[in-house]
Amino acid sequence: MRAVKTVLLVLGAVLLGVLVYRVGAEPILATLRRLAWWQFALVCLPYAVIMAADTLGWRFAFARDRAPFWRLYGARLAGEALNVVTAVGAVGGEVAKAWLVRRDVTYEESVPSIVIAKTSITLAQALFLLGGLGLAWRTLPAGADLARAMMWLLVVEVLAVGGFVGVQVSGLIARGGRLLKMFGVIEDTAYAETLDRALRDYYRTQWRRFSLSLGFHLVGWLLGALDVVVILWALGVSVPLATATIIEALGSGVRFATFLVPASFGPSEAANAAAFAALGFGAGAGLAFSFVRRARQAVWIVIGLAVLVLMRRSDARAA
Numbered sequence: 001m002r003a004v005k006t007v008l009l010v011l012g013a014v015l016l017g018v019l020v021y022r023v024g025a026e027p028i029l030a031t032l033r034r035l036a037w038w039q040f041a042l043v044c045l046p047y048a049v050i051m052a053a054d055t056l057g058w059r060f061a062f063a064r065d066r067a068p069f070w071r072l073y074g075a076r077l078a079g080e081a082l083n084v085v086t087a088v089g090a091v092g093g094e095v096a097k098a099w100l101v102r103r104d105v106t107y108e109e110s111v112p113s114i115v116i117a118k119t120s121i122t123l124a125q126a127l128f129l130l131g132g133l134g135l136a137w138r139t140l141p142a143g144a145d146l147a148r149a150m151m152w153l154l155v156v157e158v159l160a161v162g163g164f165v166g167v168q169v170s171g172l173i174a175r176g177g178r179l180l181k182m183f184g185v186i187e188d189t190a191y192a193e194t195l196d197r198a199l200r201d202y203y204r205t206q207w208r209r210f211s212l213s214l215g216f217h218l219v220g221w222l223l224g225a226l227d228v229v230v231i232l233w234a235l236g237v238s239v240p241l242a243t244a245t246i247i248e249a250l251g252s253g254v255r256f257a258t259f260l261v262p263a264s265f266g267p268s269e270a271a272n273a274a275a276f277a278a279l280g281f282g283a284g285a286g287l288a289f290s291f292v293r294r295a296r297q298a299v300w301i302v303i304g305l306a307v308l309v310l311m312r313r314s315d316a317r318a319a
Contacts (some may be wrong), residue, residue, distance in 0.1 A: 005262055012266025019273055019287060027160050027284025028291070031235050033293065044187045044296050046227040051076060053220035054121065060213040061117035063198075063206055066106040074307045075100035081304025084263050084297065094118075100311050103318065112198040117217075119164060120210060124217035124317030130225075132249020135242045146250065146278045160256075168199045224248045231292055237285055250275050263297075313315035 009066065020028065055073045059065065067075075082087060086092055098110040100157030105113075136147040168270030172298055173196040203210065228244035239247075254271040255264045269290040 002201060004226075005260060008261045009265060011266075012261050016269050017267035019270055019283075023273065023283045023287060027094060027282060030286050031237070031285050031288035032291065034236040035234050040292070040295070043231050043234050043292060044299050045193075046223065046230055047296065047300055050220050050223045050227065051080075053216050053223060057120055057124075057213045057215075057217035057220065058113065058117040060209045060216065061120060061202075062105070062109060063202055063209070064109075066109065067101045071101055071311075074311050077304040078311065079302045079304075081308070086299055095115070096308070098185070098306070099317040100315075103315060108194060108198065112195060112202065113163070115195075116166065116202055117213060119161070119168065119221070121217040121285040122157070122161050122164065122256070124214050124221055125256060126154065126161055128221035129154050129157060129249045129253045132246050136246050139242055139246070140278075141293050146246070146275060150246075150250055150253060153250070153257055157253060159285065169203055171196055171200070173199070215301075221248075221252065224252070231289060231296075234287075234299055235285065235288060235292065237281060237289075239281075243279060247272070247275050247279070300310035 022185075052073065055069065055076050059067075059069060061071055075097045080099035082093035082096050094114050097114055098107055101110055129150065133147065135152045136144065136150055140147055173192055176192065225241060225245040225248045228248050229239060229241060229285060232239050232244070251268060251271055254267055258264045258267040261267055269287060272286040272290045273283040274286070276289065277283040
């Protein structure tokens with residue numbers, strides 16, 4: 001899998017190079033020149049609010065409130081940074097999230113919460129994509145390629161989410177553990193059975209908390225549309241909120257469909273270039289928008305890694 005991701009990352013870089021060559025550097029630079037340093041600082045702020053909404057989504061994925069909000073917030077910051085940094089490695093940020101909250105929550109509780117939070121954020125993403133598709137059908141010309149692409153992305157996401165939820169509620173995790181033991185892959189099925197039981201108990205008894213988790217994650221996706229407005233304002237491009245929602249919904253669907261590509265590097269930029277061209281802003285503006293987002297992502301990766309170091313030192317002192 002690591003080799004596959006490395007190859008996909010290289011192909012994504014090639015795709016981005018082809019895009020820049022086809023569009024030309026001047027339209028991209030002309031848009032980027034409008035961005036002042038203080039505007040870029042403002043562009044970095046909405047991510048903190050989006051992260052807070054997603055942290056609340058994770059908080060309600062626990063069966064009980066155990067870890068303080070700020071510890072969950074720090075663990076999520078560090079975990080998301082590691083998800084990008086170790087995109088072609090074997091250890092991801094989800095493992096780090098469970099490890100960083102171990103002072104307050106046992107692994108028997110934190111690991112199911114991460115699976116449930118991943119479920120609710122993906123389901124919220126599908127709802128957001130559905131809303132963006134509705135706006136696209138209403139505002140774009142009939143039969144627009146952009147709307148059709150969003151429709152197919154929605155189909156893929158709904159099928160994937162349905163399968164993911166089905167595995168969790170049907171007992172397939174425990175049965176899979178027993179199958180692996182039968183073939184000698186693992187020696188004990190206790191962990192798989194414990195995880196299976198925790199997931200099914202949560203979905204059966206904690207539907208109110210799951211609804212809150214879904215709701216906060218949906219708020220996070222909706223804030224992503226406002227994030228698009230802020231970035232484009234900084235680049236001197238004025239867009240209505242409905243158009244920004246279409247751009248963000250399409251981008252979220254592409255990132256989901258290309259999850260094997262590290263950080264969706266390449267496909268995400270191609271989707272933005274195509275969307276901006278279809279909406280009349282020009283592919284150059286779409287690539288400039290992508291580059292600003294990547295730069296903002298780099299800033300928050302550094303912040304996330306710094307939070308990881310601070311939390312590890314804090315845990316060491318407490319120990």
